[in-house]
Amino acid sequence: xxxxxxxxxxxxxxxxxxxxxxxxxxxxxxxxxxxxxxxxxxxxxxxxxxxxxxxxxxxxxxxxxxxxxxxxxxxxxxxxxxxxxxxxxxxxxxxxxxxxxxxxxxxxxxxxxxxxxxxxxxxxxxxxxxxxxxxxxxxxxxxxxxxxxxxxxxxxxxxxxxxxxxxxxxxxxxxxxxxxxxxxxxxxxxxxxxxxxxxxxxxxxxxxxxxxxxxxxxxxxxxxxxxxxxxxxxxxxxxxxxxxxxxxxxxxxxxxxxxxxxxxxxxxxxxxxxxxxxxxxxxxxxxxxx
Numbered sequence: 001x002x003x004x005x006x007x008x009x010x011x012x013x014x015x016x017x018x019x020x021x022x023x024x025x026x027x028x029x030x031x032x033x034x035x036x037x038x039x040x041x042x043x044x045x046x047x048x049x050x051x052x053x054x055x056x057x058x059x060x061x062x063x064x065x066x067x068x069x070x071x072x073x074x075x076x077x078x079x080x081x082x083x084x085x086x087x088x089x090x091x092x093x094x095x096x097x098x099x100x101x102x103x104x105x106x107x108x109x110x111x112x113x114x115x116x117x118x119x120x121x122x123x124x125x126x127x128x129x130x131x132x133x134x135x136x137x138x139x140x141x142x143x144x145x146x147x148x149x150x151x152x153x154x155x156x157x158x159x160x161x162x163x164x165x166x167x168x169x170x171x172x173x174x175x176x177x178x179x180x181x182x183x184x185x186x187x188x189x190x191x192x193x194x195x196x197x198x199x200x201x202x203x204x205x206x207x208x209x210x211x212x213x214x215x216x217x218x219x220x221x222x223x224x225x226x227x228x229x230x231x232x233x234x235x236x237x238x239x240x241x242x243x244x245x246x247x248x249x250x251x252x253x254x255x256x257x258x259x260x261x262x263x264x265x266x267x268x269x270x271x272x273x274x275x276x277x278x279x280x281x282x283x284x285x286x287x288x289x290x
Contacts, residue, residue, distance in 0.1 A: 007289035034250030078262035089206035094213035096180040099241035105138030106275035116172040122162035124155035241267030
């Protein structure tokens, strides 16, 4: 027997009937099940209840529209393309298995197709041979060059070489794929700080973005990863992957709200074009199967 999706559960709540305390309790439960997070779910339900009273919202259509509006206000979005003239440096973080390395290649593909003709990838996840090989294969597939060194090399050295090459070649943007380790927060923080420092020697304004990639299908585990990474270093944007085939899309709203970090991209599949720009209104509509 198939599970009822988040969208179906919410829509079932809106099939007539009085919007009493029981309705808002059920709504809170469904939002939590959708991985929005308990604190945010309670806030959203309370805000909806208050707004219904203040705005005299009665019909299912009016209340559902208000819920969608509230949900869209809870998630933050940001600019998708480089905002500073000259070479831009983006660092990409995330644990192994969340789709970080493939997201770097897909991001390179997206940027290349949207006006950034000269994109370079830095394979600074040097502790996994698979990550280096994977990035090279994907880079070849999308026609974006990859700078790499031997496995076990200093990640900061790879980043420095890549940025130096980018400056020489008049590149638009460098995407740095960093190591996906979390077991030692101090080591991770030191490593990321070192990468930032060597890059700043060449581009004082860098990095322009520090993007954390999270697996949207893992629910509460994604919250924990966000918590650990934001403790270890500054994170300025999010990319949420593996949202296809999961009813857990609410994690996007919960994490963005809890950590006050905007969402930049979402991954909806394995294909090269499946990393898509995040649009909060379209995303909220998709939660309702629209």
